[in-house]
Amino acid sequence: MRKLTLEEKVKESTIKIVLVGCGGISRAWVKPLLERKDTVLSGLVDINRQAAEKLASQFNLGAVPIATDLAGLLKTVKPDVVFDCTTPESHYAVAMTAFRHGCHVLAEKPMADTLAHARTLVETAGKKRKVYAVIQNRRYSRWIRGIVRLVRSKKLGTLTTLTSDFFIGAHFGGFRDHMKHVLLLDMAIHTFDAARFISGADPVSVFCREWNPAGSWYDHDACAIALFEMSGSLIYSYRGSWCAEGMNTSWESTWRLVGTRGSALWDGGSNCQAERVKGKTGFKREIEKVAVDFSDIPGLLEGHAGLIDEFLNCVRRGKKPLTAGEDNIKSLAMVLAAIESSQKNKPVKVNW
Ligand SMILES: NC(=O)c1ccc[n+]([C@@H]2O[C@H](COP(=O)([O-])OP(=O)(O)OC[C@H]3O[C@@H](n4cnc5c(N)ncnc54)[C@H](O)[C@@H]3O)[C@@H](O)[C@H]2O)c1
Missing domain, CATH: 3.40.50.720 (NAD(P)-binding Rossmann-like Domain)
Structure with missing residues (x-):
């Protein structure tokens, strides 16, 4: 040898x-x-x-x-x-x-x-x-990789509109119960990062409102609605709550993707239905189902294990991980701009 x-x-x-x-x-x-x-x-x-x-x-x-x-x-x-x-x-x-x-x-x-x-x-x-990277473990799942693959295939045309709903009644106890902007800072970073990953677009501006509803067990705002303008004129809307009891979504959120030729509904896990236009006439055009490919990505380890694996390979080979700090700063910028918008009660630019 x-x-x-x-x-x-x-x-x-x-x-x-x-x-x-x-x-x-x-x-x-x-x-x-x-x-x-x-x-x-x-x-x-x-x-x-x-x-x-x-x-x-x-x-x-x-x-x-x-x-x-x-x-x-x-x-x-x-x-x-x-x-x-x-x-x-x-x-x-x-x-x-x-x-x-x-x-x-x-x-x-x-x-x-x-x-x-x-x-x-x-x-x-x-x-x-x-090598400096941040854990965004939700990028390391075959489900989101399948959605990214669907968008890139252009089977739905060009993505124009993206929405996500995150509603979980989370009773943590500990630091989160007393943290300011807890939903946006501690959780929405995952969802905003997923929106960037799915769309491949960068944030441009945001208008956001945070609030802490009656019945909330958090000291500070645990709900938010944010409307982002992204590059390529994509609109991304986010609705979230960490104090919603019942009818919870997955931790990955539920999503609607609208492209120029079709739409998809995704539950954040293994369930995604997609359709696209087929006919050329009629008030509502004829549509056809679009198959979503969730087959395994060869070699993809899921969650923290996947990110740790990629990071260590990058350390050995001097390469940049998918969630390198210089890219991840854009997801943090979305969070901080959403907070700023909510405090100022007006739309703000997203800078990083
Ligand atoms: N990626 C995910 O899915 C995910 C899930 C949960 C938490 N998190 C993140 O992980 C981090 C920790 O969350 P957690 O739930 O484990 O919190 P935790 O409070 O259970 O644990 C944090 C630990 O860090 C220690 N610590 C704090 N400051 C320190 C310092 N300067 N030096 C050494 N130790 C210090 C604390 O004593 C504590 O033991 C947070 O940033 C949270 O947002 C990520």
Whole structure:
């Protein structure tokens, strides 16, 4: 067998990872990580030491180093990658600390609390030549890939109108109950990102209204309606609530896609019905069914496992992941512009 060059050996060697923020979502990261042979979990960090200890014990991580100070652990462990599963207001500081210590970063959404912070993160990752990406796990499902395939096939013509409905009665307890703009910041980022992924369009402007209805168990606005103008004159409308009891949608939302020649209704999962115009005469033109191809994308791992896999491949090969910070900043910009519009009670431009 041919001997590996030094460069090849480095590329194929084990990637050392430190995970920061050992709360609820960290379980979705550790599980796929432990199933891989090409990585080692070299440290856990949490400002609450007990949270890290609990995670280590739940997954039998043995003598994995545990710390409450990220910078200190990075100095001693010298990992290649930092996984950031902390709460949104900590994402900027965690990623900047990781970049200062020469690490690549994969972070939970949303990428930062402000656009200025997000821009600095993208710039810093670029300057330091580090792979930097944000978890938008809902892009890693064969269902959304099938919808993207449908749009790109032009079977419905050119997409002109996109709507999404997100209605879930979510009783989290914890930080979300007290968070401002909780629906837009913590959840709508997924839906807005999916709208960009499905349409392939960039946001231009938005008019949004947030509110906290009677009966809500959140301290701040947990409902929003937003109307986006996207590039190519596409209109995207969003309706969402995190305090709607009954008749809940999927976490992926329910969608209507309208193109110049046809439409599709998609439940965010395996159910999509599509039709397009066939006839040329009549008040309502004759229509025909359009088959939607949800067959597996070869090699696609789903959810967090899929994103982590792509990210680690990009670290090895120096490539950009699908959800690289420089692209994901557009989804964050949609969220922040929607909040600004709601506060000003007028349409605003979406800048990033
Ligand atoms: N992608 C998804 O589907 C998905 C789902 C749930 C949560 N999330 C995101 O994951 C993040 C965490 O959510 P969660 O539900 O796990 O929250 P959580 O409160 O359960 O856990 C967060 C943990 O981070 C720790 N922490 C906070 N700031 C820190 C810092 N500066 N340094 C070290 N540790 C710190 C906290 O002590 C806590 O243990 C949020 O950004 C959330 O939006 C994403």
